[in-house]
Amino acid sequence: MSPTDDGAPGYGSAGSGHGAGHGFETLAIHAGQDPDPVTGAVVPAVSVATTFAQSGVGRHAGYEYSRSGNPTRRSLETCMATLEGAAGGLAFASGLAAEDAVLHLLRPGDHLIVPDDAYGGTYRLVNGVWGSLGVSHTSVPLGDLDAVAGAWRPTTRMVWAETPTNPRLGIVDVAALASLVHARGGLLVVDNTFATPYLQQPLALGADLVVHSSTKYLGGHSDAVGGFVAGGDEAVLEELAYFQNSIGAVPGPWDCYLTLRGIKTLAVRMERHCAAAARVVDALLPHPAVASVLYPGLPAHPGHAVAARQMRGFGGMVSFVLRGGEAPALEVAGGTKLWTLAESLGAVESLIEHPHRMTHASVAGSPLAVDPGLLRLSVGLETPDDLIADLLGALDRAGA
Numbered sequence: 001m002s003p004t005d006d007g008a009p010g011y012g013s014a015g016s017g018h019g020a021g022h023g024f025e026t027l028a029i030h031a032g033q034d035p036d037p038v039t040g041a042v043v044p045a046v047s048v049a050t051t052f053a054q055s056g057v058g059r060h061a062g063y064e065y066s067r068s069g070n071p072t073r074r075s076l077e078t079c080m081a082t083l084e085g086a087a088g089g090l091a092f093a094s095g096l097a098a099e100d101a102v103l104h105l106l107r108p109g110d111h112l113i114v115p116d117d118a119y120g121g122t123y124r125l126v127n128g129v130w131g132s133l134g135v136s137h138t139s140v141p142l143g144d145l146d147a148v149a150g151a152w153r154p155t156t157r158m159v160w161a162e163t164p165t166n167p168r169l170g171i172v173d174v175a176a177l178a179s180l181v182h183a184r185g186g187l188l189v190v191d192n193t194f195a196t197p198y199l200q201q202p203l204a205l206g207a208d209l210v211v212h213s214s215t216k217y218l219g220g221h222s223d224a225v226g227g228f229v230a231g232g233d234e235a236v237l238e239e240l241a242y243f244q245n246s247i248g249a250v251p252g253p254w255d256c257y258l259t260l261r262g263i264k265t266l267a268v269r270m271e272r273h274c275a276a277a278a279r280v281v282d283a284l285l286p287h288p289a290v291a292s293v294l295y296p297g298l299p300a301h302p303g304h305a306v307a308a309r310q311m312r313g314f315g316g317m318v319s320f321v322l323r324g325g326e327a328p329a330l331e332v333a334g335g336t337k338l339w340t341l342a343e344s345l346g347a348v349e350s351l352i353e354h355p356h357r358m359t360h361a362s363v364a365g366s367p368l369a370v371d372p373g374l375l376r377l378s379v380g381l382e383t384p385d386d387l388i389a390d391l392l393g394a395l396d397r398a399g400a
């Protein structure tokens, strides 16, 4: 019996309805979203009911209570699992809720290897929450496989990877890391938030689990917080479904609907994000105030060859470091008109932020601290010429 005690799978499984053999765009629009069998509606209903009628005790159509399972959430889970090429997947109330469910696979005494430039919230969860519950960790530059091997302990059970990383846009060779982790009997988790399944499919590269903050590119419109986990091992999925139902950090049906709606245009949005980011990079490179531009699409980027191999495109995130350090960086961050100064990323509107004081303030002073002269851009879908003019104007005004 499944952990939800309803006999139905406790997660969205790929392969139901439109499945293998179709292209990414087709699956993004149709997987888990067959027309409603009763009304023919082409959009899955936003199923707001918290409970579902039973025709006899324990006899129901697969749903009994919306924390345990909800039809709109199941559509999203099926669609996302299909896009990641997973056996199944689970949606959560936020990216961190999804990560927390994955970390529940560990037990006190277990050890975990995390990137030395992990997303700040991931580091806080691993260090601040799980550290005090007896799960220890080592921060390692994951691009360096010798460093990963060197950090391995007899109690190491999981390696957490992000690629591209945040905010330095480092690249991890997922296939190489997966063979190292599997040779030692560990589990490889990849946070695929920056790339999305359109640009990169970690499970196909050998990862065991893929996690997302769907708040970013998947939703894509800055209007729904959410998270997702997918994997290929049904026993692990059942365990995660047990945590999802037992802990209860589930997304509401409206947020699931908004995320599903966003995913339909993921492929076209990612193509535009990538193209616009490449143009912004070209505009930043020659500017005298810019010391360096961090973008995996640049041939000089240390991860370029691996990124070219494992990604379909180089993404919409760009970081750059100002020669003058923090003072001009703060001026530029506050000096753009079109680029909104804000945390988060991956939506239609372009954002600029100062990681040292904003997204990564919680790691200031730690080994994960970010260069105070670094600015991070989430290149949106406005007219690229407008974005470039605004950014160069702010750089010039900062006298940087």
Ligand SMILES: *Cc1c(COP(=O)(O)O)cnc(C)c1O
Binding pocket: 094, 095, 096, 097, 119, 121, 122, 162, 166, 191, 193, 194, 212, 213, 214, 215, 216, 225, 226, 227
């Ligand atoms: C935003 C983000 C998260 C956390 O997701 P939330 O939806 O904010 O909880 C995790 N990983 C990465 C890479 C992110 O950008």
